[in-house]
Amino acid sequence: MAIVTEPxxxxxPATPAVSHAAQPETIDGFHLVIxxxxxxxxxxxxxxxxxxxxxxxxxxxxxxxxxxxxxHEQSAGYAASIAGFLTGKPGICLTxxxxxxxxxxxxxxxxxxNCFPMILISGSSEREIVDLQQGDYEEMDQLAIAKPLxxxxxxxxxxxxxxxxxxxxxxxxxSGRPGGVYLDFPAKLFAxxxxxxxxxxxxxxxxxxxxxxxxAGEAVKRALELLRGAKKPLIVLGKGAAYAQCDADIRALVExxxxxxxxxSMAKGILPDTxxxxxxxxxxxxxxxxxxxxxxxxxxxxxxxxxKGKTWGGAGHKSWGGQKFIQIDISPQEADSNVxxxxxxxxxxxxxxxxxxxxxxxGWAKPPAGWTDAINERKAKNVxxxxxxxxxxxxxMNFHSALNVVRDxxxxxxxxxxxxEGANALDFTRSIVDMYKPRKRIDVGTWGIMGIGMGYCVAxxxxxxxxxxxxxxxxxxxxxxxxxxxxxxxDLPVCIVVMNNNGVYKxxxxxxxxRDPAPTVFVKGARYDRIIEAFGGVGVNAATPAELRRAIExxxxxxxxxxxxxxxxxxxxxxSGRITSLNPSAKKK
Ligand SMILES: Cc1ncc(C[n+]2csc(CCOP(=O)(O)OP(=O)(O)O)c2C)c(N)n1
Ligand SMILES: [Mg+2]
Numbered sequence: 233m234a235i236v237t238e239p240x241x242x243x244x245p246a247t248p249a250v251s252h253a254a255q256p257e258t259i260d261g262f263h264l265v266i267x268x269x270x271x272x273x274x275x276x277x278x279x280x281x282x283x284x285x286x287x288x289x290x291x292x293x294x295x296x297x298x299x300x301x302x303x304h305e306q307s308a309g310y311a312a313s314i315a316g317f318l319t320g321k322p323g324i325c326l327t328x329x330x331x332x333x334x335x336x337x338x339x340x341x342x343x344x345x346n347c348f349p350m351i352l353i354s355g356s357s358e359r360e361i362v363d364l365q366q367g368d369y370e371e372m373d374q375l376a377i378a379k380p381l382x383x384x385x386x387x388x389x390x391x392x393x394x395x396x397x398x399x400x401x402x403x404x405x406x407s408g409r410p411g412g413v414y415l416d417f418p419a420k421l422f423a424x425x426x427x428x429x430x431x432x433x434x435x436x437x438x439x440x441x442x443x444x445x446x447x448a449g450e451a452v453k454r455a456l457e458l459l460r461g462a463k464k465p466l467i468v469l470g471k472g473a474a475y476a477q478c479d480a481d482i483r484a485l486v487e488x489x490x491x492x493x494x495x496x497s498m499a500k501g502i503l504p505d506t507x508x509x510x511x512x513x514x515x516x517x518x519x520x521x522x523x524x525x526x527x528x529x530x531x532x533x534x535x536x537x538x539x540k541g542k543t544w545g546g547a548g549h550k551s552w553g554g555q556k557f558i559q560i561d562i563s564p565q566e567a568d569s570n571v572x573x574x575x576x577x578x579x580x581x582x583x584x585x586x587x588x589x590x591x592x593x594x595g596w597a598k599p600p601a602g603w604t605d606a607i608n609e610r611k612a613k614n615v616x617x618x619x620x621x622x623x624x625x626x627x628x629m630n631f632h633s634a635l636n637v638v639r640d641x642x643x644x645x646x647x648x649x650x651x652x653e654g655a656n657a658l659d660f661t662r663s664i665v666d667m668y669k670p671r672k673r674i675d676v677g678t679w680g681i682m683g684i685g686m687g688y689c690v691a692x693x694x695x696x697x698x699x700x701x702x703x704x705x706x707x708x709x710x711x712x713x714x715x716x717x718x719x720x721x722x723d724l725p726v727c728i729v730v731m732n733n734n735g736v737y738k739x740x741x742x743x744x745x746x747r748d749p750a751p752t753v754f755v756k757g758a759r760y761d762r763i764i765e766a767f768g769g770v771g772v773n774a775a776t777p778a779e780l781r782r783a784i785e786x787x788x789x790x791x792x793x794x795x796x797x798x799x800x801x802x803x804x805x806x807x808s809g810r811i812t813s814l815n816p817s818a819k820k821k
Contacts, residue, residue: 284328308325310684317474336354338681465524498673635661638664686728702729706731716769716795
């Protein structure tokens, strides 16, 4: 006998219209969402509860999926974005309507810009009220707002469509060039009850979510011909190469061809920074000198001076330096974005690199010794100069003497995750601290964004289970500092080193009128270490490299949440770190 089930009102259980038979098993939107996520291998959700998703966060936890609750959605979003980068699965961030959604949106845009797979799932208010602009609780047309900031955006209105919505979101996030996806779940969706067997039959386990994209044979041949003719070849590894998780093949590509390589910040460690073909210490020599440059998952954006100008040996600030480029990228639209790409190789990086390796075979002629010798000479000189600087022990401690400690500790703990943000605190760490393994360094990314710090720490600890070391500018830390409570609450092995130079770039500015503190300076001698003590973590004030070393080593030994206030000379930094020239006012000076 057929039993008709009325659609449930929000929050109310479904009522059978015929009562003299056993009630059919029903399933609601909450559970369909959770089952769809679990079915697709989602084991962690980052978010912050509130209407209409409070019960969802509880049920997620009850269903055995890890629900990591933050103090601010932006941190939850950054955590999801970097979890996506580290695992290749979409990182999930769950937020409440309007303000919570907006707080998560920066991270969604960041994920899209950085090509990290992430899904922002947000509860939203009632469509019929929102669309008539009748002033609902947290009213906002979230789908429309999210659209320009993500790769795809979907709204699900019916419980039967939850499976399709989640499947589409997963595919959009991880296939092709990964990115951020927005999924809008209006409050009513969660309470809809439908027949359980039917509901479950609508869920989709996504098959081959990120299909391989094989490059065309002629594209590979064209690239190899160009590379074969090069006298001064160079490989540039970007974070796309790290994301691809084809580390052994990338290493083989470098070693079989003998071509020196540069690693972009988050590509450091795909091959160890100490590898004989690492050219990072001679960057300003190899970029203008190279004749053929092979970009592997690296875009010619501002971080590579758009592939032109003085950095590349061009006569003027926008002129082409004369290099020929091979670009391996999953997006066919990436080539020619800034300069001519002579040999685009379009496909997923794993497939492209293995196709190149097949074409290279054995016995590839190494680049002329003149090229590699000249690089090695520059490297030796710069490494010696750096060693001299690092050996100094000034008082107060400066970035170099503090980071020399971090450098040793990362060398001794190559599996540790390194989170890094700030200006000087970022640039000096990137150049001083060598990385030895892939996907260990995570930082401000394409935008040079402040605020990723604590969210990244949480995600790195949760997804990798490794020790996390965060090197944070004191300004950078402030953007997400409240999440030290989250780190303590989940008892994560995170050691935060706040490079405290009393401000943004430096702590020395003054208000010319003498009224207020200058916009770049903070409370002098602040004790960031005391913040973590409020939540039961370990706080240490370190004024010397020896104190800093002892504190980090103890944090690693104990795996306790630790915050070290590293007292740095407030005069040591420079305006904007390495990118002073991007400041219009600094340029005029
Ligand atoms: C979201 C965001 N807001 C502002 C900035 C501008 N900004 C760049 S670096 C920086 C802070 C630099 O100071 P700090 O973290 O203390 O590093 P330091 O140079 O002092 O080591 C700021 C505010 C940014 N990059 N991102
Ligand atoms: Mg600072």
